[in-house]
Every structure is written in structure tokens, then in C-alpha cells.
Amino acid sequence: MADYLALVDWTGRAQREDKRGFITPETPAILKRLGLDADSFLIALGQHQLSQGSVIGHKQAQSAYAKAHHRRLWSANR
Numbered sequence: 001m002a003d004y005l006a007l008v009d010w011t012g013r014a015q016r017e018d019k020r021g022f023i024t025p026e027t028p029a030i031l032k033r034l035g036l037d038a039d040s041f042l043i044a045l046g047q048h049q050l051s052q053g054s055v056i057g058h059k060q061a062q063s064a065y066a067k068a069h070h071r072r073l074w075s076a077n078r
Contacts, residue, residue, distance in 0.1 A: 002038045005030050 009030040012023040031038055055065050066073045 002031075002042065005038075005041075 006029070009023065013025065013027075015022045027033065031041060034041075055062050057065075062073055065071075
């Protein structure tokens with residue numbers, strides 16, 4: 001997963017004429033921008049089934065995502 005995120009970050013930094021934009025060289029890597037370390041992120045992913053449409057993040061961010069995409073939040077703590 002860490003390699004995948006590094007690839008996504010690298011691809012976002014690629015400058016091509018057929019892309020609308022790119023991530024600037026000064027922008028920190030994706031995990032640093034999210035304020036996460038790779039080990040913690042991988043542990044968090046292991047607790048979710050993202051392939052089935054789960055969203056991870058702070059509760060406020062999850063609520064905003066759910067509202068924007070007309071979805072309900074589900075919590076394992078119910």
C-alpha cells in the first residue's frame with residue numbers, strides 16, 4: 001500500500017501537456033500531507049473494507065463526505 005501511495009503521488013507530480021495540473025515539487029508527499037505515518041495508515045486500512053465503499057478519516061470529514069455524496073454513515077460502534 002505504501003508503494004501504491006508513492007506511485008499515486010509520483011504520478012500526480014508528473015508534468016504533461018495533456019494533464020490539467022500537477023503536484024508541485026514543494027508539496028510534501030501524500031502521507032505527510034495527510035499527517036500520517038505509513039505504519040499507522042496500513043493498520044487503519046486493515047480495519048476497513050475499502051473495496052466495499054468504506055470511508056476512513058476524522059468523523060467530521062466522514063460526515064462531510066457522506067453529505068456531499070448523499071450517503072449515510074455507518075459506524076461499527078453503534
